[in-house]
Amino acid sequence: MNCEQARELLGPASDNELANESAAMVAGHISKCNQCQSEWEQILSVRAGIVDILAQQKPSDDFEKRIISALHHDQQASKVKYMTTFFIGAAATVLLVSLALTSPYFAGRTPLPVQSQNAIVAENLVASIGHHSSGPEDPSFVVDYVGKKDASDLAAKVGFAVQKIKLANYGLYGSDIVKTSDGKTLVRMCFNSSDGSSADCIDCYQAPTGLLSLRKTSMRQITLENGQVASIGKLGNQSALLLSSNGADVLYVSPIASEKLIKLVASAS
Amino acid sequence: MFFQENAFKKKTVEGWVRAYSREFYNYAFMRLRKHEEAEDVVQTTFVRAFRSFSSFKQGSNEKAWLYAILGNAIKDIVRQASAGPQYKAIEEDDDLENLLVDSRETPDLVASRKIEYELLATGIANLPEHFAAPLLLREVSDMSYKDIADYLSVPVGTVMSRLSRARKALFDLMTGSNSDEQTNTKPDKASKKEQSKRGPNEL
Numbered sequence: 001m002n003c004e005q006a007r008e009l010l011g012p013a014s015d016n017e018l019a020n021e022s023a024a025m026v027a028g029h030i031s032k033c034n035q036c037q038s039e040w041e042q043i044l045s046v047r048a049g050i051v052d053i054l055a056q057q058k059p060s061d062d063f064e065k066r067i068i069s070a071l072h073h074d075q076q077a078s079k080v081k082y083m084t085t086f087f088i089g090a091a092a093t094v095l096l097v098s099l100a101l102t103s104p105y106f107a108g109r110t111p112l113p114v115q116s117q118n119a120i121v122a123e124n125l126v127a128s129i130g131h132h133s134s135g136p137e138d139p140s141f142v143v144d145y146v147g148k149k150d151a152s153d154l155a156a157k158v159g160f161a162v163q164k165i166k167l168a169n170y171g172l173y174g175s176d177i178v179k180t181s182d183g184k185t186l187v188r189m190c191f192n193s194s195d196g197s198s199a200d201c202i203d204c205y206q207a208p209t210g211l212l213s214l215r216k217t218s219m220r221q222i223t224l225e226n227g228q229v230a231s232i233g234k235l236g237n238q239s240a241l242l243l244s245s246n247g248a249d250v251l252y253v254s255p256i257a258s259e260k261l262i263k264l265v266a267s268a269s
Numbered sequence: 270m271f272f273q274e275n276a277f278k279k280k281t282v283e284g285w286v287r288a289y290s291r292e293f294y295n296y297a298f299m300r301l302r303k304h305e306e307a308e309d310v311v312q313t314t315f316v317r318a319f320r321s322f323s324s325f326k327q328g329s330n331e332k333a334w335l336y337a338i339l340g341n342a343i344k345d346i347v348r349q350a351s352a353g354p355q356y357k358a359i360e361e362d363d364d365l366e367n368l369l370v371d372s373r374e375t376p377d378l379v380a381s382r383k384i385e386y387e388l389l390a391t392g393i394a395n396l397p398e399h400f401a402a403p404l405l406l407r408e409v410s411d412m413s414y415k416d417i418a419d420y421l422s423v424p425v426g427t428v429m430s431r432l433s434r435a436r437k438a439l440f441d442l443m444t445g446s447n448s449d450e451q452t453n454t455k456p457d458k459a460s461k462k463e464q465s466k467r468g469p470n471e472l
Contacts, residue, residue, distance in 0.1 A: 011433050012414070017413070043440075045440060072279075145320075174316070
């Protein structure tokens with residue numbers, strides 16, 4: 001085997017891609033040829049470098065857990081979407097049947113009231129795209145998952161001042177950009193507790209001030225420990241807290257108890 | 270039916286997370302050089318896989334399918350991040366070694382740092398995709414030449430040639446040498462074909 005032949009086979013030999021016989025010939029050649037030996041060592045040193053870089057760099061301990069949490073979150077969202085479609089279809093069927101049964105009045109019916117164009121009703125939003133929701137009402141939201149983006153990244157995408165949220169013992173594991181059918185944009189940042197559990201996750205919706213509203217009269221106004229005024233109440237089985245801060249409406253929704261949510265938000269930096 | 274399918278999908282993708290998340294993190298880190306971004310892009314990969322699970326053909330090579338998603342997710346990040354590696358297509362007269370050096374650093378400064386692995390990491394992050402992909406699929410993912418060739422839709426000979434050129438260029442960068450005049454810096458036929466087919470930055 002000459003140098004030219006050997007050099008062509010150095011890479012495959014280092015990658016265990018050669019048959020034993022050819023590998024032995026390459027090994028025999030480099031043991032006698034300094035030039036080819038040097039090229040062989042170059043390949044090995046690049047490999048050793050990559051191994052060394054990766055040995056010093058590891059994903060976080062809860063990396064797998066967080067990915068699986070994100071999948072869980074996504075699955076819940078797709079369940080809600082499915083249920084939304086199902087219920088909307090069922091409701092539409094019932095409505096059509098009702099209309100058909102009352103056909104003498106059909107032509108004279110007043111159209112169903114249209115939701116306000118100026119605000120997104122939190123109940124509809126959460127029921128349509130949130131998880132742990134109690135039932136869908138408004139399916140007209142498009143959710144685009146954008147990964148674990150921080151506030152500044154999100155702000156650059158949506159064009160309004162997205163607040164940086166830091167909740168004690170919680171970590172951000174994913175964000176969505178949500179668009180309504182009438183062109184409004186908001187963001188959802190999803191937080192998991194640091195133990196990786198998604199059972200007590202907190203969704204934080206943000207929109208420009210005045211865009212989020214709560215319909216329920218059962219909401220009550222409170223003043224948080226940090227002096228901010230907020231509305232607190234329940235959306236289905238979940239606690240909800242809405243406040244306005246620095247040009248954004250911020251809505252927290254979570255299955256955790258209201259008191260715990262208030263405490264977390266009050267101490268949020 | 271929907272819920273059964275969803276449960277199967279979740280179980281399958283969770284299995285993939287356990288099997289491949291670390292490997293994908295390594296791949297992404299070598300391309301992006303940022304821990305947070307590498308984790309983020311891997312999470313995005315699995316979420317996208319979960320969402321488009323219906324397009325995965327059962328029994329086919331899930332790893333190759335996931336790598337395609339990962340490659341696109343990395344591409345998205347690179348597009349968004351101005352500080353990320355600047356991908357560019359290799360032109361006829363480009364010199365591969367020169368493409369890998371951060372243009373903001375003078376050769377003296379680079380030499381004075383004497384951190385070969387830092388240089389190596391920078392070099393890999395700046396490798397054009399059709400050189401980085403075979404190198405990392407081989408070194409990080411331990412794929413065979415045939416699997417890499419199948420995945421990249423190029424002949425095995427092209428994989429060998431690209432691996433050889435990438436390794437040579439990276440070694441020269443690490444050691445500050447540029448001794449081998451045999452390093453062919455012209456793009457191979459397959460890369461031209463690939464670029465016209467997929468664009469320069471895609472896997």
